[in-house]
Amino acid sequence: MELFFEWFRVLYDTTGINLPFLYDSYDRGRMLDGFLTTIKLSIVCLICSVIIGIVGAWLQASAFTWTRRFVNGYIQLFRNTPPLVQLYFFYFAVGALLPKVETDWGGQAPMFGSFAWAVISLSFFAGAFNVEIFRSGIEAVPKSTVEAAESLGFSRLQIYRDITLPLAFRVCLPALNNNLVNLVKTTTLAYAIAVPEMLYEANQIWSDNVNVTEMMFFLLIAYFVLVGVLVWGMNSWERNMKIPGYG
Amino acid sequence: MARPEFKTDLPVMLAPPERRQGEPLRIKLWHGIALFGFCVLSSTYVFADDTQAPASALSVLVKWMPLLLSGFLFNIVISFCSMALGTIVGTALGLGQISLIPVVKSSSWFVTQFFRNAPWLVLLFFAMFLLPFEFDLGFVVIPFPDWVKAIIGLSLPVMANVSEVVRGAVRSLPSGQWEAAESLAYTRQQTLWLIILPQCVKRMLPPWMNLYSILTMATVLASVVGVSEVMTLTGEALAAEGGRTDLLAPFYSFVLLIFFVYCYPIARYTVYLEKKFAVKD
Numbered sequence: 359m360e361l362f363f364e365w366f367r368v369l370y371d372t373t374g375i376n377l378p379f380l381y382d383s384y385d386r387g388r389m390l391d392g393f394l395t396t397i398k399l400s401i402v403c404l405i406c407s408v409i410i411g412i413v414g415a416w417l418q419a420s421a422f423t424w425t426r427r428f429v430n431g432y433i434q435l436f437r438n439t440p441p442l443v444q445l446y447f448f449y450f451a452v453g454a455l456l457p458k459v460e461t462d463w464g465g466q467a468p469m470f471g472s473f474a475w476a477v478i479s480l481s482f483f484a485g486a487f488n489v490e491i492f493r494s495g496i497e498a499v500p501k502s503t504v505e506a507a508e509s510l511g512f513s514r515l516q517i518y519r520d521i522t523l524p525l526a527f528r529v530c531l532p533a534l535n536n537n538l539v540n541l542v543k544t545t546t547l548a549y550a551i552a553v554p555e556m557l558y559e560a561n562q563i564w565s566d567n568v569n570v571t572e573m574m575f576f577l578l579i580a581y582f583v584l585v586g587v588l589v590w591g592m593n594s595w596e597r598n599m600k601i602p603g604y605g
Numbered sequence: 606m607a608r609p610e611f612k613t614d615l616p617v618m619l620a621p622p623e624r625r626q627g628e629p630l631r632i633k634l635w636h637g638i639a640l641f642g643f644c645v646l647s648s649t650y651v652f653a654d655d656t657q658a659p660a661s662a663l664s665v666l667v668k669w670m671p672l673l674l675s676g677f678l679f680n681i682v683i684s685f686c687s688m689a690l691g692t693i694v695g696t697a698l699g700l701g702q703i704s705l706i707p708v709v710k711s712s713s714w715f716v717t718q719f720f721r722n723a724p725w726l727v728l729l730f731f732a733m734f735l736l737p738f739e740f741d742l743g744f745v746v747i748p749f750p751d752w753v754k755a756i757i758g759l760s761l762p763v764m765a766n767v768s769e770v771v772r773g774a775v776r777s778l779p780s781g782q783w784e785a786a787e788s789l790a791y792t793r794q795q796t797l798w799l800i801i802l803p804q805c806v807k808r809m810l811p812p813w814m815n816l817y818s819i820l821t822m823a824t825v826l827a828s829v830v831g832v833s834e835v836m837t838l839t840g841e842a843l844a845a846e847g848g849r850t851d852l853l854a855p856f857y858s859f860v861l862l863i864f865f866v867y868c869y870p871i872a873r874y875t876v877y878l879e880k881k882f883a884v885k886d
Contacts (some may be wrong), residue, residue: 434636436867439861440822442829443836453851498619525618537619543724550829570734578719585722600745601618 377576385563392559393580397553399476400542407541408483408534411488416518418493419536429489436486441479443549448479476548485540491537495530496522510528528599535592541586556580637865644858662855669842670859676835677863679752680824683834685755688817691763698764699771705793707813713768720765725823731828732758741771763820770812774805807882818868835860 369382377387418429421577436444453475458466470478499522506518557577564573645663701713720728736754740747778801786796828836839856846852 435765438636438865440825440864442825443861447857451857454850502621529618539722543722546724546726549726557724557730564734574731574735578723578731581723581727582719589722 369576376567377565378567378569379573379576385567387401387561389556390435392554392556395473395553395559396545396555396584399473399480399545399548399553402477403480403541403545404538406477407484407488407538410481410485411492413536414489415496417487417493419496425494432482433486433489436483436488441544444483445476445479445547445551446466449475462562472548472551472553476545476551476553480541480544480548483544484490484537487537487540488534491530491533492526495526495532497530498529499525528601531596531599535589535596537542538592539585539589541582542588546581614618617673618790634869637862637869640858640862640865644855644862645687649681662849662852665798665846665852665857666859669856672838672842673835673859674863676833676838677867679832680821680834681867683752683756683759683824683827684817686820687760687763688820690756692813694760695764695767696771699775700797702768702772703775717765717768717772720761721769723762725762726826726829727758727760729755729758729826730812732761735780751830751832752827755824755830755832759823759827763816766816767813770809771805772817774808775801775813777808778804807878811875811879811882813876814871818871818875821868821871822864835863 363381365385366377366422370376370378371380378385380386401578414429417425420426449472453470456469461531462465476563503521503525504517507521512521546557548555549561552558560573560577564570644666698713698717701709702709704713732754733751734751736757738749740749782800782804783796786800791800806878824834825836827834828840831837839860843849843852843856856878
């Protein structure tokens with residue numbers, strides 16, 4: 359393995375193609391951390407946004423007018439403003455209003471770090487789209503199915519959990535996949551509030567080594583592969599979940 | 606694709622919703638009124654509350670308004686140019702995707718997928734750092750300032766999306782159109798230019814305008830790489846006023862408001878066009 363990494367140092371010496379994240383162990387650690395942070399951020403946001411979508415779609419069908427209005431207001435607000443502005447708003451405006459907590463050595467630290475704010479803001483952003491997506495799926499489940507469940511004595515929560523959602527999930531999977539792929543691409547915005555993800559770490563490395571060209575190409579390819587793997591996985595999942603003869 | 610019709614009183618599932626290209630922006634008029642109200646209220650509230658303040662937030666906002674509006678004008682210029690550039694190249698790519706030559710077809714498919722899968726911010730960085738600051742043609746030197754690079758960087762994802770819109774529109778036409786043209790002895794090129802594309806234009810218009818709205822909102826990203834557009838100017842104006850926290854809400858809501866005022870008519874017009882061009886069964 360060491361020999362493989364050393365080969366890139368020779369490559370740099372002979373051709374000038376500088377890839378320090380391969381031959382330099384410190385840069386390698388940074389790049390790996392960035393890559394893992396991107397994956398961690400994506401997965402946490404993915405899970406949170408799907409939960410927001412499921413809960414939001416349930417609340418949207420609520421009997422209370424104000425609950426429905428509140429969910430609709432949330433959707434409109436987060437869908438029609440740029441995600442970068444939302445991120446700044448959460449990190450700088452809301453973050454400054456929250457109380458500080460005491461650290462172990464007696465200092466003051468903000469309650470949430472930049473990673474937590476990125477998770478919160480991006481989850482709410484993608485969650486707003488997910489609510490709409492789940493709602494479109496739920497609309498495909500006919501009223502008679504719900505009525506049949508009601509007559510069998512299911513409660514509202516049971517109907518949603520055991521009957522509506524499993525049926526709706528298969529209908530909205532294609533749209534959901536689109537949105538989740540978009541979410542992974544949006545995690546690059548976390549760069550703006552200094553979350554050490556892939557773009558941020560690459561920026562650090564090209565600032566130290568002045569090798570913008572190589573890092574840029576590496577970044578593009580890395581994101582292409584990352585998103586490609588996600589798209590492939592989602593598509594095969596979509597095929598497995600497909601209802602035969604439907605759609 | 607015609608599905609067989611099953612008649613039943615109690616279907617287990619209704620027909621799936623229509624798949625659309627891209628999510629439409631659903632902006633309503635009251636959002637703008639609410640934003641305007643928030644902008645004015647947040648600035649006057651502070652004035653009434655804090656008599657010690659050197660100048661009221663509203664008067665500070667009015668003072669900086671010309672600068673912010675000129676910054677926003679720059680955003681519009683960037684969005685116009687990248688849309689134009691992206692549409693021209695994207696249409697060519699989209700036509701490449703439906704080409705009969707395998708090499709052209711697969712390579713334009715690959716380029717489209719590549720730029721569609723790359724994050725906008727990464728592409729913007731890519732254009733920012735890799736394009737030269739001037740282009741020497743030997744007899745004339747073309748300067749490449751930051752904003753030209755931003756235009757090119759933003760037009761890359763637009764290009765890929767337009768390519769998909771074109772391909773989708775051509776695919777959405779019934780194959781009978783192709784066959785009818787073939788039976789009338791049109792060549793492939795004639796069929797494409799005289800029969801298929803004119804029908805596609807009105808199908809492509811709503812998603813294309815939707816893409817334009819998304820692009821306009823994405824021009825804010827240029828502030829991350831240091832182009833002096835409205836977001837950068839807002840930050841600088843706030844810094845020039847000494848970082849007063851009571852100015853944050855009025856200034857940022859003003860930025861949201863001008864984006865709204867610009868995007869709202871476009872969104873309404875898109876909805877109108879969608880209704881007008883909707884194919885009736």
